[in-house]
Amino acid sequence: MKSKKESGVKKKKLISRRSALKGIGVAGAAAIVGSKTVQGKEREKVKPNLDYGSNDIRKKIFQKVSVTPFIDTHEHLIEEKARLNNKYTNFVKSDDWTAVLCQYFNSDMLTAGMPQEVCERFFSPEVDPVDKWSLLEAYWPAVKNTGYGQAVDITLKQLYGVDELSAKTVKKVQDGYEKIRRPGFYRHILCDLARIESCQVNCLTGVPFQESDIPTLLMQDLSIVGMLSGPDFKQFGKPTGIKVTSLSDWHRVIDFWFDKYAKYAVAVKSQHAYSRDIDYKQSRAEKVEATFEKIVNSQSVTAKEKKALEDHLFWYAVNKATESNLPVKLHTGYYAGQNGMPLSRLMNNPGSASDLCRLAPETKFVFMHICYPYYEPMIALAKHYTNAYIDMCWAWIINPVAAKDFLKKYLVAAPANKILTFGGDYIPVEPVLGHAVIARKGITQALAELVEEKWLSLDNALELIDPIMHGNARRIFNLAEKTKVLKNPKWA
Ligand SMILES: [Zn+2]
Numbered sequence: 001m002k003s004k005k006e007s008g009v010k011k012k013k014l015i016s017r018r019s020a021l022k023g024i025g026v027a028g029a030a031a032i033v034g035s036k037t038v039q040g041k042e043r044e045k046v047k048p049n050l051d052y053g054s055n056d057i058r059k060k061i062f063q064k065v066s067v068t069p070f071i072d073t074h075e076h077l078i079e080e081k082a083r084l085n086n087k088y089t090n091f092v093k094s095d096d097w098t099a100v101l102c103q104y105f106n107s108d109m110l111t112a113g114m115p116q117e118v119c120e121r122f123f124s125p126e127v128d129p130v131d132k133w134s135l136l137e138a139y140w141p142a143v144k145n146t147g148y149g150q151a152v153d154i155t156l157k158q159l160y161g162v163d164e165l166s167a168k169t170v171k172k173v174q175d176g177y178e179k180i181r182r183p184g185f186y187r188h189i190l191c192d193l194a195r196i197e198s199c200q201v202n203c204l205t206g207v208p209f210q211e212s213d214i215p216t217l218l219m220q221d222l223s224i225v226g227m228l229s230g231p232d233f234k235q236f237g238k239p240t241g242i243k244v245t246s247l248s249d250w251h252r253v254i255d256f257w258f259d260k261y262a263k264y265a266v267a268v269k270s271q272h273a274y275s276r277d278i279d280y281k282q283s284r285a286e287k288v289e290a291t292f293e294k295i296v297n298s299q300s301v302t303a304k305e306k307k308a309l310e311d312h313l314f315w316y317a318v319n320k321a322t323e324s325n326l327p328v329k330l331h332t333g334y335y336a337g338q339n340g341m342p343l344s345r346l347m348n349n350p351g352s353a354s355d356l357c358r359l360a361p362e363t364k365f366v367f368m369h370i371c372y373p374y375y376e377p378m379i380a381l382a383k384h385y386t387n388a389y390i391d392m393c394w395a396w397i398i399n400p401v402a403a404k405d406f407l408k409k410y411l412v413a414a415p416a417n418k419i420l421t422f423g424g425d426y427i428p429v430e431p432v433l434g435h436a437v438i439a440r441k442g443i444t445q446a447l448a449e450l451v452e453e454k455w456l457s458l459d460n461a462l463e464l465i466d467p468i469m470h471g472n473a474r475r476i477f478n479l480a481e482k483t484k485v486l487k488n489p490k491w492a
Contacts, residue, residue, distance in 0.1 A: 153165070
């Protein structure tokens with residue numbers, strides 16, 4: 001079912017800058033400078049989403065939000081080449097239209113009651129893509145309205161021109177998938193359609209840092225989770241060539257990754273909160289050396305010993321990041337997947353985050369996903385701590401209305417220069433488009449409501465759009481300098 005025409009996206013005539021900018025005002029025009037204009041036909045497809053309000057306030061705000069580029073501060077995108085070669089089938093199981101649904105939405109399918117074996121058939125490369133609709137049909141009405149479902153729905157509309165997924169349209173969806181999925185489709189979807197200037201990728205394929213083929217578009221985080229959790233001797237230790245028998249050897253392993261990649265990375269990232277709270281206590285090496293050696297020798301350690309070692313290694317890595325001028329991105333809140341999230345643990349994340357901020361005032365902490373559902377304390381955190389930054393990545397599709405409310409409250413409580421408003425958080429590239437549309441809608445609504453309720457003037461609301469959509473990210477992650485370095489990385 002694969003198209004053989006994979007010879008590259010045809011260069012369509014770009015609409016002229018003058019006509020693209022017509023009608024969006026001076027502020028909007030300024031915002032589009034430096035970003036690509038949207039190709040003519042795609043601009044038509046974007047149209048149905050242009051009416052987020054008929055009154056003047058909503059129109060003016062949306063006009064600006066719709067043309068303002070995002071810096072996308074969090075993705076897990078695999079390399080385009082890997083997608084085209086159908087590599088990493090543990091992440092994107094089938095090279096067909098179900099790739100758009102294979103992350104997050106698959107969890108809604110299961111929690112809606114789809115049996116595991118049906119779900120597996122749905123994503124199986126052995127099943128004809130067109131036949132897959134009949135497996136989803138019974139569950140679609142229950143899940144199409146969630147944030148995950150809306151991201152899928154919008155993506156199908158805008159990428160493949162399909163109004164709603166159904167028995168009638170599934171063939172069109174599959175044809176559209178094959179047509180789009182060809183060399184250059186990352187740039188096409190991310191830059192031309194979603195108006196994203198650059199992404200920040202936390203690679204999940206095992207390497208601590210992905211040497212990207214498109215390094216200025218797919219910028220990368222340096223993953224630190226394997227430095228502290230486990231630790232990961234295979235993926236983090238072995239490639240360094242360092243023989244690890246003691247804690248000081250492991251410190252050298254951590255040093256190795258920072259020496260090699262700190263100048264190319266935009267931040268360091270840890271999703272350790274999937275297995276414990278982020279309550280890292282500072283402790284000296286002498287206290288955990290024996291525990292480390294037990295682990296090296298495959299001896300068992302107590303939960304208390306394990307935590308103390310992780311705590312120590314966390315701060316070792318965080319101090320390296322701070323010395324390297326890299327912000328520290330930490331997962332907080334909601335868990336991907338289904339049937340495993342301990343909400344009582346998540347509830348402690350905001351309190352623990354405040355301890356981290358106090359313990360390391362020189363470190364920039366970026367707390368991700370608004371710690372959903374415990375997002376109100378995160379506003380207090382950003383308001384109180386100079387070094388606390390909040391990233392709304394993933395939040396718009398976990399709960400779009402909560403994300404809108406969060407942003408609205410944040411902007412009248414905490415400094416506007418510490419909020420990051422978009423990260424798709426996806427492994428497949430296609431639904432990033434749907435997510436970006438939802439985020440632009442939510443940003444528009446948050447700002448418009450603040451103006452309508454007379455908390456902000458329209459001018460003040462319009463002024464906030466550039467910083468919250470890209471200005472803050474450019475500054476916090478030092479992107480001008482990183483872009484320069486990434487134009488000519490040593491692996492190119
Ligand atoms: Zn993520």
